[in-house]
Amino acid sequence: MNRQIRLVGAGILVMFLALFVRLNYLQVFHAGALDANPNNGTRVVxxxxxxxxxxxxxxxxxxxxxxxxxxxxxxxxxxxxxxxxxxxxxxxxxxxxxxxxxxxxxxxxxxxxxxxxxxxxxxxxxxxxxxxxxxQNITLTLSEKLQEVARKDLAGRTGSVVALDPSTGAILALYSNxxxxxxxxxxxxxxxxxxxxxxxxxxxxxxxxPGAYRNRWPPGSTFKIITASAVYDHDPSLADEAFPVLGALPLPQTTHELHNYDGSYCGGQILQLFTVSCDTGFGKIGLDLGARTLYSQARAFGFDSVPPIDLPDAAASDFPRPASFVGNLPTLAYSAIGQENVAATPLQMAMAAGAIADGGEVMVPHVLSYISNSQGQVVSRYKDKVWRRATSSATAAKMTALMESVVDSPDGTGVAAAIPGVEVAGKTGTSQTGTVPPTTDDWFAAFAPAAHPSIAVAVVLLDQGLGVQTQGGTVAAPIARSLIEAWLSEHPVRGAGEVVHADTGSVGSARAATTSAVAPASAVAPASAPAEGVPPIVVRATSTAPRATTTTNTRPPGISATSDTTKRSAVGARPPASAGNRDEKRSLPGEHQRTGRSSR
Amino acid sequence: MTTLGHDAVQASSVPSSPLLPGRRPARRRTELGLIVLAAGLTGGLYALAGAGRAGALPANIIPFLIVILVLLLVGHVAMRILAPEADPVLLPVAGLLNGVGYVFIARLSTAEASAQALWSTIGMTAFVITLVAVRRARDLARYRYTWGALGFLLLLLPLVPGLGEDINGARLWIHLGSHEFQPGQLAELVLAIFFAAALIERAEQLSRGTRRLGRMLIVDPKYLAPVLLAWGLSLLIFLAENDLGSSFLFFAMFLGMLWIATGRSSYLLFGGGLFLGGSSFALTAIGHAKLRVQSWLHPFAHPDTSGYQILQGLFAIANGGLLGTGPGESNAAVIPYASSDMIFAVVAEEIGLAGVTALLAGYLLLVGTGLRIALRCEDPFEKLLAAGLSLIIGIQTFVIVGGVTRLIPLTGITLPFVAYGGSSLITFYILLALLVRISDTTARQGFPVLLAGSQRVQAGANEALPRDSQ
Missing domain, CATH: 3.90.1310.10 (Penicillin-binding protein 2a (Domain 2))
Structure with missing residues (x-):
């Protein structure tokens, strides 16, 4: 029997060897093919x-x-x-x-x-x-509280809110409807x-x-932050130039003109142009700067590159390449006021405001605060990085003054963002995106407190009606204000008790002083601000709605070709705004006032 | 092997000592060391699996280690008292396999893990009880017909209406109160005893009954009756209970033992032919079997239905690679019957080729030790029984591992000591106890003989040496 037992042993050994060979085949030689097998989808589990x-x-x-x-x-x-x-x-x-x-x-x-x-x-x-x-756990830089404010203020309207800390790039709120x-x-x-x-x-x-960083819309007049900073950086003489008061800007290479919104007239030096968001003035500035300069400035602010945010598939904001303006100069005037082919994500506009706030530097935007392990110990913290320099710190200081003027100057377009006791710097934008019915995208980009910025915000509301109640200054600015208020209530900035405007130059100091004085009473001030600002304003300008167009190249995403063309032809068919036409408009004081005040 | 030779020489150098000083403690000391090693390995694996799964060390790691150690020590102490001369490898290897199996079951399902822990305890109790009850394995031969009747009864029990239960198309379960029990496993063991006794009794006739056919010696047809009977029974199990695995295991064990007992290869040939004929008939004619073969040969034809289980197993094995994903780190839950039929795939995925090679080595060690016990054994019944029991471990392991790796059609039998299931675990602990008993008896018997005189000691040593070291 022993012979058979030994043979049985040998037989079992052979069987096990076969198993061993088979396992080698499956686990080593054939493993890649099995891993790649389409039926292996469930292994993703x-x-x-x-x-x-x-x-x-x-x-x-x-x-x-x-x-x-x-x-x-x-x-x-x-x-x-x-x-x-x-x-x-x-x-x-x-x-x-x-x-x-x-x-x-x-x-x-x-x-x-x-x-x-x-x-x-x-x-x-x-x-x-x-x-x-x-x-491992991820803790974000965003707070639930600020998100709630963003959601509440958007109140179901389509739009996006982005808030970030300009000095670190930390995203503080990011919400879209x-x-x-x-x-x-x-x-x-x-x-x-x-x-x-x-x-x-x-x-x-x-x-x-996620609309806040993946969708792009024409930023309208908020883009003037970039155009104005290009003036200081590349052609300071333009800053001292007094631009004529115009209702419509004659454009090169065409008989069409760039009209101010509702035919209003505006002009003057850059501070005045920026405060009232003068389209004719900035259209001219754009033409004077030239495509190359404007493009490189937009690039410096982050356009044309994917922002290095730690969220997937962020969209690069668009500014047309200089070559596209050759033989097509009128569009440059529109691009300079954030229309035409300019398209920006809300994140980009928050970064632009943040760049001014942070002395000209754009920080790498990020949502990660720190990583902690399963025991709750912090194992890694996000290290802030500079992404790029958008502009010089001198320019940033000058831009801060311009942006403060938008909020605290009586004729500023962004008075709705004013907060008693806090210097808010901002810029409105309203870009017309549809004609039937007329719709606008309403923007506001801001930061605060102007002297020691700790928050930069961009707000956009989409497909708002065309009219008084729905413009950057009326619908977007209040959201920015309440975000800034919510943030500052929990993060009082160094020297918040001081008069913040001290170093911001002459602009708006009178108003700042008043608001500082009433600061403890607070809250009601923004409402009263427009009222006191209204009467002295004679000349109104608008940031929005080009009245005439020559040719179009590519168009920003989100605007359908048909509606665009319809709008253009409809508007273009209108005769150039005459004095009479303007007077007609002005003879309706209520409407005028509304449009004039808040359309930027 | 060499140990025996060495011991024999040592024994011969101290012929006056009646108790063979050093020998008995040495074997049990080795076993104790191996048990500590097995418990340590299991504990380590358990800790890793817990870490892989939940990201933290399991809270009950210390109690877990103590329970394993206590369980194995109970077996160890029982062997010290009841089978002091038995082989020191069997219990630690079985304990290690049981422990590894438990870790992977615990990693798949907590409920099954606690059940398996209970079954392990019952299994170890059954091991001790078997050692207590069976003082000499050859005594079992006396009740051969009782074993035979019991074996067939157990085998056919699931067919009894009201008692048996169909699970997944196979009728191999019976209800015992609220528990399901798979009597086929125990039947296998009981029938091994019966076959051993019956075959030894008739070995002479079975090996001599030949007829000359032309120039060839063939087995007299009337002696083919047992083979035909076994074949018929195995076919019945297959047809009535739909249990391809048990059916094959039963027939292969019988054929193997018949061949060991008689040494006639014609039985193997005849049996093999019968098996091929039976299976080719069954596999073409019977739906359930046909499906099995299709999913074996063409698993990718129906990857979501008939091929799903085998494919998930293969993907898991492939995913394991050389070193595995790490215990507790895989997604084994998608494999149907991951803890029972398919547990080998889980093990292969999580500890890789390196790990399963060690696992297979463990089985080889068990089978090899069992066969070595059979070789040394003098009593023919015990010899055949030990060989048959080893054969069960070897074939069952091959059938299920081969099935999971798609080397042969997949059948629903358990991986000895590792897979989830009480019937299997208890059966294999009893089987282990029988091997231990035979090993102990052989060793004890050997020494009085060896002690009788240095001449015979030399002879015995010489005889043992070349055989064992081959």
Whole structure:
């Protein structure tokens, strides 16, 4: 029997050898092919069965976390977003079918623990973390409080709000309407997930695309921040030039003219042009500066490059290349006032305001504050970086004065953003985007306090009606103001008690002094400000709605070709604004006043 | 092997000592060391799996280690008292496999883990009870027909209406109160005892009953009856219970033991032919089997239905690569029956080729040790039984691992000691106890003989040496 037993042993050995060879084949030689097999899709579940780190707001709210899935679920963990849609544009989603977006994507390997942010282990817990790994948590620079303010003030209207700390680049608030609830895309039921996805895709306004950094619209007169800074940087003589008071600017290479909004007249030096947002003046400045200068200035502020924000697929803002203006100079006048082919993300405009606030430097925008391990220890902090220099610090100081004037000068277009006791610097913008019915995109870019800026804000409201109630200064500026107020109430700036305007030059000091004086009483001042500002203004200008166009090149995204052309032809058919025409307008004081005051 | 030779020489140098000083403690000391090693390895794996899964060390790691150690020490102490001369490798290897299995089950399901812990405890109890009850393995041969009847009864029990239960198209479960029990496993073991006894009894006849056909010696047809009977029974299991794995295991074990007992290769040929005929009939005619073969040969044809399980297993194994994803780090939950039939895929994914090679080495060690026990054994019944039991471990491991790796069609049987399931675990602990018992008996018997005189000691040593070191 022993012979047979030995043979049985040999036989079993051979069988096991076959298993061994087979395993080598499967696990080593054929492994790549099996991994790449299309049927292997479900292996992606890999991550979905491991706990994933949480995403937290700077004020401690949990924005995303992995919780144990109920028994019988296909996955061990479920991703939930306790704040619903509030942070959707930042956290993004973590979907089994549709992948990830937002922080869930950019910091995926931190959240799932595949990259460990641990330096050289100096103690036991470091060593443990290094060996064991595990999910890490992400704390953002955004606060739930400011997001709530943004959401509340947008009040369901389509638009975006971006607030950042100009000295660090930290994003403080980032909210867009329409938005979505990421929990819907992280459901355990893939069927429900698909339904939610389809519904969101069908929703107008593309809620899945974070408007604040992925969508672009013509920034309108907020772009004058860049045009004006180009004057100081490249052609200071223009700053001293007094531009004639015009209702319409004759354009080169065409018989058309660039009209001020509602035929209002404006002119003067750069401070006056900026304060009332004079389109004819800035159109002329644009032509005088030239395409090359304007383009390089826009580039310096961040146009034409993807902002290095730690969120995925951020859009680069557009300013046309100099070559595109050759033989097409009229468009340069429009580009200089943020129309035509200029398109910016709200993030870009917040960065532009931030650049002025930070002495001309654009910081790298970021949402990450720090990474902590599963024990709650901070393992890595975001280090602030300068992205680029937009302008000189001297220019930034001069620009601050201009922007303050917009808010605190009686004829400024941004008086609605004034906060008692705080010097707010800002710029309005209203760009006409549709004709039937006429619609506008209303902008406001601002920072505060002017002397020691700690917050820069950009607000845009889309597809607002054409009229008094819906312009940058009337609808967007109040949102910026309440964000700044909310921020400063919790982050009183060094020297906030002092008279902030001391170093901002002559502009607006009288008003600043008054508001400082009434500061303790507060709150009612903004309402009274326009009233006191109205009477002395004689000449009105507008930042918006080109009345005539020659040719168009490419158009910014978001404006459909048909509506654009319709608008242009309709408007273009109108005779050039005559004195009579203007008088007609002016004979309707109520309307005039409204348009004049708030259309920039 | 060399140990035996060395011990024999040592024994011969101290012929006056009646208790063979140094030998008994040495074997048990080795075992104790191996047990500590096995517990340590299991504990380490458990800690890693907990870390991989939850990102933190499991809170109960210390109690876990203590429980494993206590469980294995119970077996160890029982062996010190009841089977002091037994082989020191069996229990630690089985304990390690059981521990590794537990870790992977715990990593998949907490509920199953606590059940498996209970089954392990019951299994170890069954191990001790078997050692207590079976003082000499050859006594089992006396009740051969009882074993035979019991074995067939267990095998056919699931077919009893009201008792049996269909699970996934296979009728191999019975209800015992609120528990399900898979009697096929135990039947395998009981039948091994019966076969060993019956075959030894008839070995002479079975190996001599030949007829000359032309120039060839063939087995007399009337002695083919047992083979035909076993074949019929195995076909019945397959057809009625839809259990391809048990059916094959049963037939292969019988054939293997028949061949060991008689040494007649014609039985192997005849049996192999019967098997091929039976399976080719079944696989073409029976839906359930046909599906199995299709999903074996063409798993990619229906990746979401019939091929799903095998493909998920293959993807998991491939994902493991050389070193694995790390315990607790894979997404094993998507594999159907991850903790029972497919546990090998989970193990392969998480500890990689390196890990499963070690696991297979563990099984080889068990089978090899079992066969070595069989080789040394003098009593023919015990010899055949030890060989048959080793064969069960070897074949069952091959069938399930081969199935999971798509080397052969996948069948629903368990990976010994590792897979989730009480019936299997208890059966294999009893099987282990029988091997331990045979090993102990052989060792004890050997020494009085060896002690009788240096001449015989030399002879015994000489005889043992070349055989064992081959």
């Amino acid at each position: 890999n991550e979905y069965d491991r706990p994933r780190g949480a995403i937290l707001s700077s004020d401690g709210a949990t924005l995303a976390e992995s919780v144990r899935a109920p028994k019988g679920s296909p996955f061990t963990y479920e991703r939930v977003y306790p704040t619903g849609s509030l942070f959707a544009d930042v956290t993004g989603y973590y979907s089994f079918i549709y992948g990830t977006d937002g922080v869930e994507r950019t910091y995926n390997d931190i959240l799932d623990g595949s990259v460990q942010k641990t330096g050289f282990p100096t103690n036991l817990s470091d060593l443990r973390q290094l060996l064991v790994g595990g999910a 329409p938005t979505y609830n990421p929990s819907e895309l992280a459901q355990l039921s893939t069927v429900k997930e698909q339904q939610a996805w389809k519904r969101l895709l069908a929703t107008p306004g593309n809620p899945l695309s």
